[in-house]
Amino acid sequence: MTRILRIPIGRGYALPVSFRGLFGLGEPAPPPLRLGRAVGSVRSEALASVLGPGTVAHPGFEQRAEAQGIDLSLLWTAHGEDGQLEAAALLVPHPGRSALLMATAPTDHGNAASVGRLVDFVLAEASHLPDVRLIQALSAPSEALRSRAWTAGGLRHLASLDYMERPLRDAAPAQAPCPDGISLRPWHQSERGVLEELLARTYVETLDCPGLAEMRTTSDILEGHLAAGEHDPDLWTLAFRDGRTVGALLLAPSHATDSVEVVYLGLAPEARGRGLGRALMLHGLGLVQQRPERVMALAVDQRNTPAVALYARLGFRTVRRREAFVAQPSLYRAPAASVK
Numbered sequence: 228m229t230r231i232l233r234i235p236i237g238r239g240y241a242l243p244v245s246f247r248g249l250f251g252l253g254e255p256a257p258p259p260l261r262l263g264r265a266v267g268s269v270r271s272e273a274l275a276s277v278l279g280p281g282t283v284a285h286p287g288f289e290q291r292a293e294a295q296g297i298d299l300s301l302l303w304t305a306h307g308e309d310g311q312l313e314a315a316a317l318l319v320p321h322p323g324r325s326a327l328l329m330a331t332a333p334t335d336h337g338n339a340a341s342v343g344r345l346v347d348f349v350l351a352e353a354s355h356l357p358d359v360r361l362i363q364a365l366s367a368p369s370e371a372l373r374s375r376a377w378t379a380g381g382l383r384h385l386a387s388l389d390y391m392e393r394p395l396r397d398a399a400p401a402q403a404p405c406p407d408g409i410s411l412r413p414w415h416q417s418e419r420g421v422l423e424e425l426l427a428r429t430y431v432e433t434l435d436c437p438g439l440a441e442m443r444t445t446s447d448i449l450e451g452h453l454a455a456g457e458h459d460p461d462l463w464t465l466a467f468r469d470g471r472t473v474g475a476l477l478l479a480p481s482h483a484t485d486s487v488e489v490v491y492l493g494l495a496p497e498a499r500g501r502g503l504g505r506a507l508m509l510h511g512l513g514l515v516q517q518r519p520e521r522v523m524a525l526a527v528d529q530r531n532t533p534a535v536a537l538y539a540r541l542g543f544r545t546v547r548r549r550e551a552f553v554a555q556p557s558l559y560r561a562p563a564a565s566v567k
Contacts (some may be wrong), residue, residue: 257340257341257344258307258308258341259307259308260305260306260307260313260341260344260345261305261306261307262303262304262305262344262345262348263303263304264300264302264303264304265302265303265304265315269304269312270299270302271283272312272315273302273303273304273312273315273317274299274302274315274317276312276314276315276331277302277315277316277317277329277330277331278317278329296320297319298318298319298320299317301317301318301319301320301356302315302316302317302318303315303316303317303345303348303349303352304316304345305341305342305344305345305348307341313331313338313341313342313345314330314331314333314338314341314342314345315330315331315345316328316329316330316331316342316345316346316349317329317330318349318353318356318359318362320356320358320359321451321454322450322451322453322454323443323447323448323449323450323451323452323454324358324359324360324361324443324447324450325359325360325361325362325363325443325447325451326353326356326359326361326362326363327362327363327364327365328346328349328362328363328364328382329364330342330345330346330364330373330376332370332372332373333372333373333375333376334372335372336372336375338372339372339373339375339376339379340376340379342373342376342379342380343375343376343377343378343379343380344379344380345380346376346377346379346380346381346382347379347380347381347559349380350362350380350381350382350554350556350559351556351559353556353559354556354557354558354559356556359556360442360443360447360555360556360557361442361443361447361553361554361555362382362553362554362555362556363385363551363552363553364377364382364551364552364553365549365550365551365552366549366550366552367547367548367549367550368387368548368549368550370550374550374552377552378552381554381559382552382553382554383552383553383554384550384551384552385436385438385439385551385552385553386435386436386528386529386530386550386551387528387529387530387548387549387550387551388526388527388528388529388548388549388550388551389526389527389528389529389535389545389548390524390525390526390545390546390547390548390549391524391525391526391527391538391543391544391545391546392486392522392523392524392525392543392544392546393512393522393523393538393541393542393543393544394521394522394542395487395515395516395518395520395521395522395523396521397542399509399512399513399516400509400512400541400542401509402506402509402510402513403502403505403506403509404506405466405503405506406498406501406502406503406506408468408469409466409467409468409473409474409498409503409506410466410467410468411464411465411466411467411506411507411510412464412465412467413460413461413462413463413464413465414460414463414464414465414475414477415460416460418465419449421465421472422449422465422472422475423445423446423449424445424472425465425472425473425474425475425493425495426440426445426448426449426475426491426493427440427445428495428496429474429475429493429494429495430493431495431496432496433493433531434528434530434531434532434533434534435527435528435530435531435534436528436551439553442553442555452477452490452491455477455479455481455488455490456479456480456481456487456488456490457479457480457481457482458479459478459479459480461514462477462478462479462480462487462511462514462515463475463476463477463478464476464477464478464507464510464511464514466494466498466503466506466507468498472495473494473495473497473498473503474493474494474495474498474503474504474507475491475492475493475507476489476491476492476507476508476510476511477489477490477491477492478490478511478514478515478523480515480518480520481520482520484524485520485521485522486520486521486522486523486524487515487518487520487522487523487524488523488524488525489508489511489523489524489525492504492507492508492525492534504533504534504537505537505540505541508537508538508541509541511523512541523543525538525543526549529548
């Protein structure tokens with residue numbers, strides 16, 4: 228533990244100085260790490276460190292990963308001077324030039340610092356991946372060390388997310404009439420430009436993960452939405468007023484999670500506060516009422532209190548919470564050496 232002294236500098240004020248710093252000793256240097264891509268026999272150990280030994284040992288794991296588009300070569304490791312694996316990190320790219328970052332769960336503060344140094348290295352390496360413009364990472368509220376590693380590595384906290392679900396077998400609330408002058412109809416794939424223009428307007432003064440949309444183009448964002456679950460254009464609804472789009476509800480079934488996901492619900496500024504969000508959600512519940520999936524699921528920024536309240540009134544309940552972190556690898560430079 229670093230001992231802290233407080234040096235008086237005036238009435239009621241004191242300057243905190245570490246004991247080592249006071250005598251010019253400085254803070255102890257972090258232990259050296261060998262950072263680089265996981266190759267050869269190291270890969271299995273690194274994957275087990277990130278995903279868990281049971282997942283990696285399961286027969287056919289690598290074939291399933293490849294079938295799901297997971298590139299297991301996007302795996303990096305940090306080894307100590309003794310050659311022991313200190314941390315590993317895996318990037319899982321998604322359509323829309325984003326990627327999920329997964330890493331070893333830190334065991335203590337020292338190990339969290341090692342994971343953070345590896346994350347910093349991975350972000351720099353990812354600056355050369357043309358299909359990755361945005362990196363995202365998650366941690367549970369109880370995983371303080373994991374969150375510490377994300378921020379130490381250069382990711383910034385974006386939002387605290389509520390993951391909410393509603394059973395599809397529950398009776399849907401009565402349909403709400405659309406606000407005056409609003410009409411709903413399915414989106415057609417030929418209207419890509421129309422939807423991109425609407426998405427850009429829905430991000431204006433949004434309460435849901437503000438700033439996230441600025442990190443990617445609307446084209447990339449739409450590609451990500453199209454790749455969510457099993458795309459069914461009949462489950463994508465646009466709201467119009469006077470021939471112009473003012474809202475969208477995008478739903479996607481997922482056989483893997485036995486759910487219908489609310490991929491996106493967004494309203495243009497001029498359409499907010501008029502009951503259109505509720506009308507769109509009730510319309511969506513009606514569309515999927517007879518589907519075989521178990522639940523409708525969504526994720527929402529806890530700060531978006533109007534949306535959280537709307538979902539709760541419609542029968543959604545929070546099933547878990549996550550802390551979301553993001554980074555743009557283009558802001559990093561590739562490391563000059565593999566040792567820090």
